[in-house]
Amino acid sequence: MRQGYCGRVPNALAVRGLRKRYGSVEALKGVDLEVGEGELVGLLGPNGAGKSTLVKIAVGLVRPTTGDAEVGGARAGSRSARAALGYLAELFRFPGWYTADEVLELHQQLAGSRGGAAERARLLELVALSDAAERRVDGMSKGMQQRLGIAQALVGEPRLLLLDEPTSALDPVGRRTVRLLLEELRRQGVSVLLNSHLLSEVELVCDRVTILLAGEVVAAGTPAELSRARGVELETDDGVRTIPGATREDAPRLVSEAIAAGRRVYGVRVLTSTLEDTYLEAVGGETD
Amino acid sequence: MRRKVFAVVILLTAVFLFLFWLANHYVFGQLSQITPPRDVNVDTRTFAGAFLTGLAMFATLFLGVVLAVFLTIGVVSGDAERGLLQPLVVRPVGRSTLLLSRFLGAAGVCVAYVLFVYFTAMVITGLTGHWWPDRIAWPGFELAFGVVIVIALSLLGSVVLSSTANGIAVFMLFGAGLVAGLLGTIGHALNSHAVKQASTITAWALPFEALYQDALRMITEKTSGLTGFLLQLGPFGGAYVHGWGIRVWSAGYLIVVGAIALWAFSRRNL
Ligand SMILES: Nc1ncnc2c1ncn2[C@@H]1O[C@H](COP(=O)(O)OP(=O)(O)O)[C@@H](O)[C@H]1O
Numbered sequence A: 001m002r003q004g005y006c007g008r009v010p011n012a013l014a015v016r017g018l019r020k021r022y023g024s025v026e027a028l029k030g031v032d033l034e035v036g037e038g039e040l041v042g043l044l045g046p047n048g049a050g051k052s053t054l055v056k057i058a059v060g061l062v063r064p065t066t067g068d069a070e071v072g073g074a075r076a077g078s079r080s081a082r083a084a085l086g087y088l089a090e091l092f093r094f095p096g097w098y099t100a101d102e103v104l105e106l107h108q109q110l111a112g113s114r115g116g117a118a119e120r121a122r123l124l125e126l127v128a129l130s131d132a133a134e135r136r137v138d139g140m141s142k143g144m145q146q147r148l149g150i151a152q153a154l155v156g157e158p159r160l161l162l163l164d165e166p167t168s169a170l171d172p173v174g175r176r177t178v179r180l181l182l183e184e185l186r187r188q189g190v191s192v193l194l195n196s197h198l199l200s201e202v203e204l205v206c207d208r209v210t211i212l213l214a215g216e217v218v219a220a221g222t223p224a225e226l227s228r229a230r231g232v233e234l235e236t237d238d239g240v241r242t243i244p245g246a247t248r249e250d251a252p253r254l255v256s257e258a259i260a261a262g263r264r265v266y267g268v269r270v271l272t273s274t275l276e277d278t279y280l281e282a283v284g285g286e287t288d
Numbered sequence B: 001m002r003r004k005v006f007a008v009v010i011l012l013t014a015v016f017l018f019l020f021w022l023a024n025h026y027v028f029g030q031l032s033q034i035t036p037p038r039d040v041n042v043d044t045r046t047f048a049g050a051f052l053t054g055l056a057m058f059a060t061l062f063l064g065v066v067l068a069v070f071l072t073i074g075v076v077s078g079d080a081e082r083g084l085l086q087p088l089v090v091r092p093v094g095r096s097t098l099l100l101s102r103f104l105g106a107a108g109v110c111v112a113y114v115l116f117v118y119f120t121a122m123v124i125t126g127l128t129g130h131w132w133p134d135r136i137a138w139p140g141f142e143l144a145f146g147v148v149i150v151i152a153l154s155l156l157g158s159v160v161l162s163s164t165a166n167g168i169a170v171f172m173l174f175g176a177g178l179v180a181g182l183l184g185t186i187g188h189a190l191n192s193h194a195v196k197q198a199s200t201i202t203a204w205a206l207p208f209e210a211l212y213q214d215a216l217r218m219i220t221e222k223t224s225g226l227t228g229f230l231l232q233l234g235p236f237g238g239a240y241v242h243g244w245g246i247r248v249w250s251a252g253y254l255i256v257v258g259a260i261a262l263w264a265f266s267r268r269n270l
């Protein structure tokens, strides 16, 4: 869809050694993060981890204490960086007397989009708000406003989309809409950074996930990498034994070895940890 | 919320203009019973007309400032807190354009409002009392300019203070102007150089007050003897700063306050 650059394509978002201090609180303690072209990256972590601070720096709302952030190769906060992105704030509001259509029209003007009525209709359709185009923001539920916020972030076909807790006010149907939307955006090659403090089906569609805790990256990788095996459990007449580090591929060999050693094998189970386990473990929650 | 504010402003203005008409009606109806103070050497009609117009100008400035504060009190802090600002400032138009457009919007509304109230009050006095100020338009423009300066101060305040703190700060500045005027009056009465000096310095520091004084001076510019008396009447007291000096100073002041507001806004975390 998009014309490639000669040579290295700059990352949609690149954050290096980012630190942010609010008085005595250190919200970010040297964070590195990249969102490649067309990549969908999830930034997970409990409340207060610093996710919103990182995104606010990326969109130019907050100035970093040290370190730098670039959007498509341009310094975060610069005009060209801002022109390349769409942003949904964690806490946002549109003027209550605007209709959904007028909100999008305002943002088309601000973003210099020439999409006109066709773009607005397409975006409202995308977030399942076609029927509410003429509804005033005051008369919308929180979930509808959040979906309108997502549509607003998509005005002007941004190269990079930053969504701060986009599903926090959504019911399961709304979350599904967002998941389908993210999959559609991935097909279109839009880069996305998605912030969330909870793991739902939406976060599971990410290409990569970074887990932030108290301003530091504590885990990063693809969901598959983060849901790695935790060993194999073998039940014999000798009792239940866990072989840590073993994977599914090791299971037949472990069974043969046990039989060769004269044991009766009653069962074998491959233990895996889900992304959720990894997440809970990383942020210090309970695991089973 | 905003609509309610406008409704209140329109209602207050209507009440004020009605009361002002009533005052004119009675004052000019009983003109024969009014005697100007002995040291003021003018005819009764001029005295009554200038007196009423001076009061109307104070009320106009006050109402204009109230409107200005309501329109600008939370433009940055308040809107940022409610999440209205963030979706706008991340757009390529940028922060300075946004703040300037808010300034122009508020200034447009307030200038139109101040000129409307000023000229309506003048016409009420003109038609009921057959008295017109020496200068027709300039005093109105100066009042409007004074309110525009308050808008700039309030916008700057909204960048660095919370809405509530900003509202208090702006009205305190307005009150400081009031006190400076009283000081001037006291200074004149006591013939104290130091007190007059303090009043003059405050007038330069808060030029909306100096502009108001200058506007007051102009309505009886050609009537000798009356100006001095009139200026000590209103709560804003004596005009010891006036003419082009204060106009040019005010323009420079507006630019400096605006530049500081833009600079502070460009650096603010939202
Ligand atoms: N404007 C601010 N002033 C002071 N502290 C702040 C501000 N914004 C965030 N913080 C603090 O920084 C830390 C990270 O906050 P935030 O980025 O909002 O986390 P998250 O989005 O992961 O919940 C928290 O401890 C929060 O209290």
Ligand SMILES: [Mg+2]
Pocket (backbone or CB within 6 Å): A048, A051, A052, A053, A090, A164, A165
């Ligand atoms: Mg957050």
